[in-house]
Amino acid sequence: MESTERDRRRPPRHRGLSVLVIAAAVAGCLLVGSRLGPGSPTLPAIPVPAAAPAVAPTPLSPAEIEARVVPTLVTINSVAGPLTTAGTGIVLTADGVVLTNHHVIDGATDISATALVDGSRHPAQVLGYDRFRDVAVLRLDGAETLPTAGLGRSADLHLRDPVVAIGNAEGGGVPMSAPGEVVGVNQSVTARNASDGSRNRLTGMIEVDADIRPGDSGGPLVDAFGKVVGVSTAGNTGMRPTPAPGAPPTTRAPVPVESYAIPIDDAVALADQIRAGQASETVHIGPTPLLGVAVTDASEAQTGAKVIAVGPGSPAEQVGVRRGDVIVGWGGNPIRSSSDLTVEMNARHPGDRVDLAWIDDSGQRRTASLVLGTGAP
Missing domain, CATH: 2.30.42.10 (PDZ domain)
Known part of the structure; x- marks a missing residue:
């Protein structure tokens, strides 16, 4: 996961035959009507049944959200020299196309993923990435029938909407959930890679107060209905830094959690571009x-x-x-x-x-x- 430096700028907070039959009936009425003379009886109006009211979807419980989302995730391990980076991936296709963060696989010479649905382990190949927008797309070798994530629309998010970040928190290989709310949209943040200290300016981000931690990177931010609305990318750990050696001991007081996710609309657009093999100034293929x-x-x-x-x-x-x-x-x-x-x-x-x-x-x-x-x- 990448840590963040807060940017204080914020915005102010589904017929064929039936259609043909109906059309023929209407045409027949028109022809008959043209032969009626004066004084003919008025045809009675045919009542049209009222449409049934739309039923609003019911928010899921935390357990229901986990049961729906976790089987569509993989944990990722990337090896770069002596370093191993743990992260999370979102399964986009049953044959193993996975969406994650670029910083999860940055510099890696060996990448593997474990499907949470059945524990199967798969070598992963990089299809492409956009390191400037921190998106990467992988293909898992030997994957054929993985459950795929249900995708929502980040454009429909509003401030205070409840969300849950799910991922391989702290790299333990066990999925964990972090609930929270949307506290900002279209945010900008400078993210620092916890592995090598490199920095990257990210824009258009969703800000949440869910406690996104190392290992959650590349995992889903989901709404109350279990739909993926973002890709967890950066956040703090919710605690103040440990005092320097020799400094007076202090209590590590909690601080406001600042976490950020790439809108799923943007991430999927990049994933589609990569899968189509369309390179650009920022997107690399293969x-x-x-x-x-x-x-x-x-x-x-x-x-x-x-x-x-x-x-x-x-x-x-x-x-x-x-x-x-x-x-x-x-x-x-x-x-x-x-x-x-x-x-x-x-x-x-x-x-x-x-x-x-x-x-x-x-x-x-x-x-x-x-x-x-x-x-x-």
Whole structure:
């Protein structure tokens, strides 16, 4: 799960034959009517039965919500070097297409999922992701008949609507529920990845006071009828930080819970785009290509993506890119910032050949053709 830094800006708070028969009857009446003369008796009106009043759906009890939702979830374990990240996934299709957060699988070299309906364990492949909006779509190997989640509409949410976050809280592999209410919509928040400290600006979020915890990430936020209305993404732990070593002991007082979820309307739209294989500036499809550099924006006096680290044996290192060099061209396109390089990488796949241009530490422009390797998402 990602922790949050609060953004204080808030908005002010289902006929064929029957239709044909009816149509024929109406036409017959019209023909007869045209032959009636003056003084003919008036045909009696045919009473139309009143429509039955719509029956409002009945909210479910907490136990009923869990019984409906939990079988449609998986727990996720992602291994990246010595680190293992636990998260949750929402089953979208019976053959194992799963929706989760990108930060749950970020950097992972091995991803597996356990179906809560029967405890079956499945290797997972990444179909695609949008790391800027923290959405990833996986496919589970060997899954054929998993129950699928019932999806609601986040556009129908209102302030104070009751919701429940369900997920692999604290990574224990046991689903837990956290009830709460909607306290904000269309919120913006800066989320920090608890694993590596990286930050990501998220917008259009649902804010809730449900206590979303590490491991809940990628799990469903559901309404009172057990319909998924959001994807749990970020939150605090509801407690103040532990005092620094040497500081006077204090009681860890509870603080207001701030948790955030991606609206399900947005998440499913991204999932559909990924499943359709439609890449964009932020959406990457399929396995991740590897150049082998970490970059930041160059200085104000120079445009480009400055290399701050080069992976040993990576494609970049093999063609002579070194720390401190500035990447300025990619496949004939100019690179003016680190974001430009990210956009270019999003459109590529392992095995693609690209022409790279960079300025070395002596100020000389260098070019080389290289083949991208396979990297982690």
